[in-house]
Amino acid sequence: MTTQATPAAAGPRPAPPPARRNRRSWTGWGFIGPFGAVFALVFMAPIAYSLYLSLFRDRMIGGNTFVGLDNFEKVLQDDAFWSSLGRVSLFLCVQVPVMLGLALLVALALDSGRLYGRDFFRISIFLPYAVPAVVATLMWGFMYGTRFGLVGDINDALGVSLPDPLSPDLLLAAIGNIVTWEFIGYNMLIFYSALRVIPHSLYEAAEIDGAGQFRVVTAIKLPAIRGALVIATIFSVIGSFQLFNEPSILQNLAPNAITSDYTPNLYTYSLSFNAQQHNYSATVAIVMGLITMVIAYVVQLRGMRKGA
């Protein structure tokens, strides 16, 4: 009748705390398995396939031949690619700060509790997010019209002649405006949600210290939502580099200004579907993907490090 030696007691440590989630088992795979299977089909397989494609070239004579990294070399020397990349980079440097800046200001205004009708503001400014890019672009496209659109109406009413937003000089700004309109509310909501969970006690402490509103924003609010700022920036970087829908739809209205290599994505699209250069198109897409990932990574590193 001695005490039974339990296996656990014989271990190197006294019984492990039972709170340790779950015993390590394969059960979890049953739940994530379906996602994993589809993910392999629509993410991993296409990536592998485009890597494969990028190493070959389809020639009139000789058919499909292995060309090593020739396609990549061609991309690096492709002026059309670099000028499209330059265009979206310019877009990124201007549109993203404007959009995120406005979104942040609105989020701070909502969070300050000093607005009349806060909930109305929040939902109304968010609404454009629910509008498809196609509809947003068609709508703005109509409004941009100098003859029948709002721009034309303003010209008639005031007797001025505003420049055509869809002229080559202003086109990028016109697209930037559409994208800004679509995503201000979405980004505002991300920032606002992050602001709402800042512990109230921090504000009380700041008040006791005599900090003003501006100081509260810079010393408490902005550092507290750094994560949200970084995420929003990364999403916006990816979005800018992927710019496709808006220029593609505006092409009807501004056929001369929007060339088939206006953005990298339009370029890969037209390479694939108009020129049938699938191998080269896949290579351009890979290079674009790599550039995007590097920049997203840099944003994340810098954003997370700063004074953290």
Added chain:
Amino acid sequence: MTTPVTTAPAGSAAGRSGSPGSAPRLRTPRHRHTPGRPRRSVLLTVLTGLVLLYSLVPLVWLVIATTKSQEGLARSFGLWFDSDFALWNNIGETFTYDDGVFVRWLLNTVLYVVVGAGGATLLAVLGGYALAKFDFPGRRAVFAVIIGAVAVPGTALAVPTFLMFSKMHLTDTPWAVVIPSLISPFGLYLMWVFATEAVPAELLEAARIDGAGELRTFFQVALPLLAPGIVTVLLFTTVATWNNYFLPLIMLKDPDWYPLTLGLKSWNAQAETVGGEAVFHLVVTGSLITILPLIAAFLLLQKYWRSGLAAGSVKE
């Protein structure tokens, strides 16, 4: 993006406005900005109102434009009504034009949303629950791969996916649009964060001790707790699928399988083609009909997606 840091639960999102300043303070009258109840500012409201105008004016334009005939669109001021009120006529014509092809597009869109967004949500909920509540071999690898995938530009995948699907004879079928829509890395991420907070491990343990199987535990214990997160993910995948343009553009040639977005674009482009009839009044009316369901969904489900998003934004 790095390992999660546990922070305040979802519920506290709403907590701030409700909590009044702690003890009554003697100096209150002199305090201009008590955190709990700041003074409302007309100036700030007006400034924010400018952004509000910017957001709403195009939508107001759209609503007004749907009341105009094609001639009215051309001749009247954009932000006011034309003498000729053509709304009912426009709606009727939108649904009947070209043998009612708009209805077909609407049904296609509904199909893609129900199967695509519904499926994406289901997969994300199951996967997020697994990542949050199970310790399984390869968990960290799964996590790393998915975080990496979020950074891969979706459109970079489109061309190879198209080529693969065309080898599998899936292009020009609904599958070509539905299958890629089934994966939402953002949805998975949101569900994972949400499930970590919302489902206490002790509760699952208790259910298991009571003899419930894993599936039963999931459906009866975890699922109800996950509801706000599920609504959030469902809304966002619905928006993504409903508004999808690039994927159907490359996958579908047959207008009979078009979703609304592609259909509207083709109506708009019709005026440019030789011999094509301009139907701008239908483009405008169709656009409004396209956005109404989503706007209604966002307005009606506010309560859910707000708390869902709040939880998701806490830790990154």
